[in-house]
Amino acid sequence: MSTETGMVNAYVEGSVELNPEEHEMIQRRKALMGPAYRLMYERPLHLVRGEGLWLYDSSGQAYMDAYNNVTSIGHCHPAIVEAISRQLGTLATNTRYLHATVLEYAERLLATMPSDVGHFMFTCTGSDANDLAVRIAQSYTGGTGIIVTETAYHGITQAVSSFSPSLGGNVPLGPNVRCVPAPDAWRNDGDVAATFTADVTAAIHDLERHGIKPAIFICDAVFASDGVFSHPHGVIKGAVDAIHAAGGLYIADEVQSGFGRTGDALWGFERHGVTPDLVTMGKPMGNGYPVAGVAARPEVAEEFGRKARYFNTFGGNTVAATAALAVLETIQSEGLTENARDIGEYFKDGISRLADTHGCLGEVRGAGLFIGVDIVTERGAKTPDAGKTTRIVNGMRDECILISACAKAANVLKIRPPLIFNRENADQFVQALDSVLKRVG
């Protein structure tokens, strides 16, 4: 982990020798775009083309993309490219006019939700979606207090960055924000769900003790940035009950875990047997086209809508709705959620088998095609090993397979291939990981 940038797997200038083309691009980029931008890997990638599972750099080298959760049904999926291109040439306008596809999408999307969730609002990014969800929740509850996990990422707007602790110590948390440890079942000797409920309850009490009315508890279903804590099912149920008892709402952040990624259902929260008050979504929703949104219990959305109007110029534009509809139809018609479940199990088993010969593999966990591998100095001690994690991520990049890392201790491999991943791809990945693990020791 680069402590300078507060970002796992960030490129650090000067750490390795680069080829002249990449070196020049990086210098130009710094001169034009300033220091806030980060590249990934010790040797950043200059990509020029994508197709299905594969990305290609400027030399024509192919990379297996086992990381990007935006192009979740594969890079440049022909059906999506075609649907977007056709709509681009037909009409691109906004929600202040009536349009059939916007309504059709809202209807189709809501049909995938629990019956209690009955309104859908379009935004442009996952950050927008969480920003809007919090505005709605704070308006409805009359509270401002926010509870998140301690390495959570929910977005980049001013409001949302104030409850995204993974952005690092230089981005201050709000005075209305409380952080709780994510439910790490592997390191918790007792009942991890009970511990998590107790932590959230304590955070609620601490907010109240400071005169701050709790408004929301927000998390994603697998604690993506905290370290991919996928199990046990139902681990957040007590926390959701606790925030409800305190008059607050539960926001299911499905920006990373939604749209079939977790395999067992279209939405990650379903694995926990809870009904959200608000559901936010984004990244894979348009397979790369910027589209995102908020689903809500009508009662909650209506309280906000009666007081404030909402217009997002690009949110729910006709092209965005068309892109999102094509993606949802493809996920459903091609059975990609089921594929994520089946291949995900196979893939996880394959990685788990490597633990027999590699003591640094701690727990292999995850749901569907969202997999986390806990890298430790030695399995019994469970001590996080960030250095080795970085070496594995960059070693895999040298094998032309793209993954990254996450977690508070920066020691969990974050593996998210597209939902079209197959057994052969999984075998290739496992074989490469085996040889990288041999190499990094």
Place this chain on the structure above:
Amino acid sequence: MSTETGMVNAYVEGSVELNPEEHEMIQRRKALMGPAYRLMYERPLHLVRGEGLWLYDSSGQAYMDAYNNVTSIGHCHPAIVEAISRQLGTLATNTRYLHATVLEYAERLLATMPSDVGHFMFTCTGSDANDLAVRIAQSYTGGTGIIVTETAYHGITQAVSSFSPSLGGNVPLGPNVRCVPAPDAWRNDGDVAATFTADVTAAIHDLERHGIKPAIFICDAVFASDGVFSHPHGVIKGAVDAIHAAGGLYIADEVQSGFGRTGDALWGFERHGVTPDLVTMGKPMGNGYPVAGVAARPEVAEEFGRKARYFNTFGGNTVAATAALAVLETIQSEGLTENARDIGEYFKDGISRLADTHGCLGEVRGAGLFIGVDIVTERGAKTPDAGKTTRIVNGMRDECILISACAKAANVLKIRPPLIFNRENADQFVQALDSVLKRVG
């Protein structure tokens, strides 16, 4: 103005009889998307196709689009559709990899800016851009105070909505926000620039008196939502000097006034002879594709970038950069800024001539193809007439020409045809306006 919604020219249910198809769509929309969404016009439009200046409804009826500032170089511009479609089929990925087009766009865009403005950061929407600009400005200045005009609109995130007074009384302004009257030269008997400078200076003092360090003064170059106050040139110069003297920054919000709209230059702020610390842009940047950004003085952006990283999943993706590059090239190669200047003058003259026969036309003002027409009960008294304004907007809609209205008193016609507008189009518009003015009395 609908006081219920706080939005000028919003559809109000039950005010007129609609055809069954539109009625059914509106009911479905309400059921699916809740009450926060607004439609425009007494009789909302169901649009299915766009081409150049024209929009078409489901019956095949053509409408002259003299309002939408997103598809600013014309609906479904073939060069833009083609560029986006090609990139969609090649690579859609993000700024954590190197990509030539992202750098090329930043370079080309910065070449249009004053030499002091040397960094460019990509966002997805104009709201995102203003949200980021304020984070940067507050980090750099160490202050939080914000000064805006009293009917300004800068965006919809939680932070930006707190300084967007045009969202209405139910969206609270922040305790760190001060509003000043926009510079209405027509109603100001003295030196409007001196008045405006004095108002901004008083707001600075009021912030300081409350222990709030001023961070920004933000406005767009024509006060778009306040009523299109385009003149005199340089009217904001004293205010910019005042915020600088107080240690704050000036953000030029070019989301509405940028990319050639004002005719005299690519950027609206240029008409005022000032150099911004930060420039935000969005809407027309991708001619409908969601792309936006912030240009900044390097010193300002670097202070932020050293402390905080910035990643926007969709901001600066390869397709967004391609779309934006194609739009900028088209504006420059087709001379659309110059067209906006020339046709804008011709168009404004044409509307102004109607004042001879219609006493409700107060001032006709604007820059390039951003035109405002102040509607009054009677020219001498300059008393705003919101009712007549609404009747004119809806009368023009009946003539199949789309405009809207703005201003604190909801009495200014807001006219923004695409930059490809020609003399024939202007003549047709003026003729229709003449007959509508005769009809509404």
